Amino acid sequence: MVLAAEKVIVPLDVSREEDAIALLSQLPEVQFWKVGLELFVSTGAGILPTLKHRQKRIFLDLKFHDIPNTVAGACRAAGKYGVDLLTIHATCGRKALQAAKTALVEGAAEAGYPPPKLIAITLLTSLNSRDLAFDLKVPIELPEYALQMAVLAKESGLDGAVCSPQEAAQLRQVCGDEFLLVCPGVRPKWAETGDQSRTFTPSEAIKAGADYLVIGRPITAATNPQEAWAKIGDELANI
Numbered sequence: 001m002v003l004a005a006e007k008v009i010v011p012l013d014v015s016r017e018e019d020a021i022a023l024l025s026q027l028p029e030v031q032f033w034k035v036g037l038e039l040f041v042s043t044g045a046g047i048l049p050t051l052k053h054r055q056k057r058i059f060l061d062l063k064f065h066d067i068p069n070t071v072a073g074a075c076r077a078a079g080k081y082g083v084d085l086l087t088i089h090a091t092c093g094r095k096a097l098q099a100a101k102t103a104l105v106e107g108a109a110e111a112g113y114p115p116p117k118l119i120a121i122t123l124l125t126s127l128n129s130r131d132l133a134f135d136l137k138v139p140i141e142l143p144e145y146a147l148q149m150a151v152l153a154k155e156s157g158l159d160g161a162v163c164s165p166q167e168a169a170q171l172r173q174v175c176g177d178e179f180l181l182v183c184p185g186v187r188p189k190w191a192e193t194g195d196q197s198r199t200f201t202p203s204e205a206i207k208a209g210a211d212y213l214v215i216g217r218p219i220t221a222a223t224n225p226q227e228a229w230a231k232i233g234d235e236l237a238n239i
């Protein structure tokens with residue numbers, strides 16, 4: 001039996017802090033929340049102390065992508081927030097990933113926090129094989145590309161990767177049990193796919209080896225978010 005509260009991260013993809021706080025209140029069972037670009041760019045870091053005050057875990061998903069010196073500076077600053085997870089694109093390259101990890105650990109230590117886990121975006125779950133081949137001009141198969149990005153992250157000292165659940169089993173096999181796999185692109189059978197391309201259902205994603213599932217709109221855009229959360233909870237409880 002898998003508990004949704006231990007496995008599901010819900011993104012606060014809203015532009016107003018009051019809407020984010022309304023979601024926290026509507027979904028008290030959710031323990032792990034994601035703060036991403038929309039909320040952070042709209043309102044700044046103000047939501048983070050609110051989440052900490054409520055003893056929630058925080059995934060700060062700012063998807064850094066820059067040169068080593070710049071990502072290191074951003075990671076040092078992010079480490080001071082006391083978050084649990086932080087994202088960077090694997091395509092920053094080895095030197096930037098290594099510098100980011102070092103700076104993140106130092107920043108957290110300076111603020112008296114344990115080191116957050118730094119996880120690498122392998123290939124956004126909205127992209128498909130055609131996008132990769134024809135637009136991004138990457139001449140290798142999509143699963144192999146995602147795997148190589150995860151291997152780069154692991155070799156660079158990162159703690160895990162963000163991947164589609166469709167690639168989770170292969171990444172788990174190659175990167176090992178300690179490597180954290182966080183999977184967006186999760187859609188219950190009853191939910192719309194929207195802009196996600198590489199999806200699995202919650203139970204398929206867990207069975208494939210995901211440590212955490214990021215599930216947003218199927219819950220947060222539902223007419224009744226509490227009911228949607230409960231349905232996902234039932235699906236996971238029956239694995």
Ligand SMILES: O=C(O)c1cc(=O)[nH]c(=O)n1[C@@H]1O[C@H](COP(=O)(O)O)[C@@H](O)[C@H]1O
Pocket residue numbers: 011013034036061063087121123124125126162163184185186194196214215216217218
């Ligand atoms: O880093 C992420 O969390 C992320 C990576 C990725 O490849 N795909 C992806 O959808 N995400 C995030 O996961 C969330 C998915 O939300 P829904 O599509 O509403 O379930 C969004 O907040 C995205 O920013």
